[in-house]
Amino acid sequence: MSDPKRPPNPWIKSLGLWAAILLALVVVVNVIQGPSTSATGTVLAYSDFLTKVDEGSVKGIEFRGGEIQGKTQADEAFRTTIPPLGDPTLIQKLREKGVRFDAKPEEQRGFLAQLLLSMLPFVLMIGIWIFVMRQMQNGGGRGGAMGFGKSRAKLLVPKEGRVTFDDVAGIDEAREELQEIVEFLRDPQKFNRLGGKIPKGALLVGPPGTGKTLLARAIAGEANVPFFNISGSDFVEMFVGVGASRVRDMFEQAKKSSPCIIFIDEIDAVGRSRGAGLGGGNDEREQTLNQLLVEMDGFDANEGIIIVAATNRPDVLDPALLRPGRFDRQVTVGRPDIEGREKILVVHMRKVPMAPDVNPRVIARGTPGFSGADLANLVNEAALLAARRGKRLVAMAEFEDAKDRVMMGTERKSMVMTDDEKKMTAYHEAGHAVVSLHEAASDPIHKATIIPRGRALGLVMRLPERDQYSYHRDKMFANLSVSMGGRVAEEVIFGHDKVSSGASSDISYATDLAKNMVTQWGMSDKLGPLKYGENQEEVFLGHSVTKTQNVSEETARVIDAEVKAIVMAGYDRAKQVLTDNIDQLHRVAAALLELETLSGDEIKRVLAGEQIVRSSGLTSLPSPGSTGVSAIPKTGRRGGFEAPAPI
Structure with missing residues (x-):
């Protein structure tokens, strides 16, 4: 169903205009030509x-051009x-x-009609050419075939999709x-004085x-000013000079709407350091x-034009x-802390009907490292789950x-494992859990499961008890021990x-963590607090041509x-922890x-010998391996533990 507020397509509008002009020309020619006398009667072979004629049954005839x-x-x-x-x-x-018999000349069209009929093909061809060229230059806007020199920046006027700091x-x-920029756009004289x-x-x-784009x-x-939005990749094309033309056109548009803001998202696509490409100074991106x-x-x-750009790779600019x-x-613009996550959750929960037991503070504590987009996705996933459950x-x-689905992946309950496979998975995860409980520096266990999730x-x-920077x-050594717990079990x-x-x-x-400890963070007694690079081969046009030697062989x-x-x-x-605590x-x-x-x-209650009460009732703990599940074994990763990567 089409949107009644959506403006008509300019391309269709232009095509309809030319069709109407062509139809009018045909009508004019027919009017000038006048009504033609249509021949009647039975058609005979000559x-x-x-x-x-030989039989004498013909009364009279009339010659009209090539017809009798x-x-x-x-x-x-x-x-x-x-x-x-002839005959x-x-x-x-x-x-x-x-x-x-008599003879009459063939009806002749008027001079104006003949002139229009003779010119009609040329007029039609010229009209089509003008129509195509206009579409190529304008494309109904700036996306035509010949409009690649025009800026692709999208103008967002203040009344459309307005976002304020209350939404951030x-x-x-x-x-x-960034508050100064807003105040300047509202009252430039305050600063100019x-x-x-x-x-x-x-x-x-x-x-x-x-939240860089949202900000x-x-x-x-x-500031209540126009907002031009464009991506860094929209400037670069295969034709040299197109990107520069688009930049000029973008600033020309912005000058007409000054004061305004130009937002360039992912500016690293066009703003990378010069001299690193294969095209030298004639490279299109440069x-x-x-x-x-x-x-x-x-x-x-460019007074009144403020450039705001976003990137997650400032080192390459x-x-x-x-x-x-x-x-x-x-x-x-970093990842939010617990206070920030709580505020972000409150913003995204405004449009979702919440039950009285929902506590944004508790959710924020359980989502360390989540970005604003992750939290928005979490709220949306929760709403979808509630809708599916009626x-x-x-x-x-x-x-x-x-939260479990976002962090650990979707449960694959349809994936049934054999008794041996399930038992090995249980001991593998139990190994991680027991070692974690005996490591004082380890983060508390949030959840352990043997239900397949993701891969x-x-x-x-x-999950950590607080934000860690x-x-x-x-x-780090505690994380190494916990990571080895499954294999040792x-x-x-x-x-x-x-x-x-x-x-x-x-x-x-464990290998990556230990390598970073040795080469990046100076935690090796033998090598000392130094940073060591890795020996690697440089690739040029798909072939390894040189080898960068950052450290000696020794x-x-x-x-x-x-x-x-x-x-x-x-x-x-x-191994020591699990051997000493085999009962756990x-x-x-x-x-x-x-x-x-x-x-x-x-898990702590299990180790204390207590029973666990679930919604289905009181559950007693069986002896290891007492399961009756049988199925075709599946291949995949045994499992693992989730922990934030050290920074």
Whole structure:
């Protein structure tokens, strides 16, 4: 169904106009030509006509160009066509038979009609050519085939989709830094009286989903000025010079709407450092960047035009783009803390009917590291779950399930495992859980499950009690021990020969963590507090041509030895914990086999010998391995634990 408020397509409008003009020309020609006399009567073959003449049954005829029209003795009309070469004996035969005949010239069109008819094809061709050229230049806007030199910036007027600072939460520091821009756009004289100049550009830097675009729209909404939105990739085309033309056109549009804001999203697509490409100075991207630099701070002052750009890769931007006079400020838009997450949740919960038991503070505590986009997705997932369950309000249970789905993946309950597969998964996850409980620096366990989620057959999720911005050595070693807990549990319970490939993700995590500790964070006693790079091959046009030697071979061997020693220290620690607490390993595994999912508090109650009450009633803990599930075994990752990556 079409939107009644949507404006008509200019391309269709132009096509209809030319069709109407063509129809009018045809009508004019027909009117000028006048009504034509249509021939009537039976159509005869020329041979039949001659036979009738010989029989004397033809009363009279009339020659009209290449056609003969006549009547028989019975006053029946007929007509026939003269052969191409004519018939020289026809006149003599008509005289002999006493047939009256006459000749009239063929009807001629008027001079004006002939002129219009002769010019009609040319007029039609010229009209089509004009129509095509207009569409190529304008494209019904700026997206035509020949409109690639026009800017693709979309203008968002203040009344359409207005966003204010009330819609932006969790990034108060960034909002305060941009408040000056809003005040300048509202009252420029306030700053001009003191000789102050507002920053020409502000660069928003931060991870994806933290609200950079939303913040830029809020600036325009608060200042109540036009807002031009464009992506960095919209400037670059395969034709050299197109990007520069689009930059010029964009600033020309902005000058007409001044004061205004131009927002360039993902500016790193066009603002990368020059001299790094294969095209040298004639590279299309570099020419586009040069034009952008000139427009932002050239001889022509663009008063009232403020550039706001966003990127999550500020390290690759050209230094000339970041200097004062272009992007005077770099505003960091980071992931929100617990206070910010709570405010963001409140904003997104406005349009969703909430049950009384929903507590945004509790949800914010359980979502460390979530960005604004992640929290918006969480609220949406909870609303979808409530709708599927036939509820009118979104309760806390839906938020918990949605959080597990976002963090750990969707449950694959249709994936049925054999008794041995399920038992090994249970002991693997129990190994992670038991080691985590015995590591003082480890984050508390949020949930352990042997229900397949995502690509894992099981999972242990840990969540920090507060926002963490740095990690200490003891926490890193605790994470190494916990990551090795699943592999060690398989060895202790099932033997060395029965160890599976399920610990692949755990081993990868432990190796990367140990390598960063040695080469990036200076936590190796042998190598000291130094940063070491990695030896790597450089690829040029798909071929490895050179090898970058960042460390010597001897140092590389020491690094490998230190990484192995750190990982094996975590392995030995996990083995010691599980060997000393084998009974706890059996209890947690048995509880997972029975209940499939346990919270952190339930795991502690299991270790204390208490029973767990679920909605289905009182549940007693079985002995390990007492399950009757049988099915075709599935392949996949055994499982793992989830922990924030150290920074």
